[in-house]
Amino acid sequence: xxxxxxxxxxxxxxxxxxxxxxxxxxxxxxxxxxxxxxxxxxxxxxxxxxxxxxxxxxxxxxxxxxxxxxxxxxxx
Numbered sequence: 744x745x746x747x748x749x750x751x752x753x754x755x756x757x758x759x760x761x762x763x764x765x766x767x768x769x770x771x772x773x774x775x776x777x778x779x780x781x782x783x784x785x786x787x788x789x790x791x792x793x794x795x796x797x798x799x800x801x802x803x804x805x806x807x808x809x810x811x812x813x814x815x816x817x818x819x
Contacts, residue, residue, distance in 0.1 A: 767793035767804060 744752075753760055759776030763769045769789050772780070776789070783795045793804040803818065810817045 761789075761792060763792045765807070767791050767807075 753771075753773055756773055757775060759779045760773045761769060761776045762771040769792055772789050780789055780795055783799065789795060793807075796803050800818075806818045
């Protein structure tokens with residue numbers, strides 16, 4: 744898949760896709776992710792995923808940090 748095709752997929756995907764650093768800082772989020780996470784971030788920009796999801800998923804940061812596999816599902 745070409746880089747252009749991947750960029751199109753990221754942009755046009757109907758599901759929320761977020762690329763973030765290990766510490767939760769958001770590098771990139773598509774429009775669907777921003778729309779879906781809007782109720783949790785309010786008017787603030789989506790900059791820190793763990794903070795944005797602290798109320799509905801307080802264990803998320805610990806699950807991500809404890810995940811040892813290079814790939815795979817972190818949480819269902």
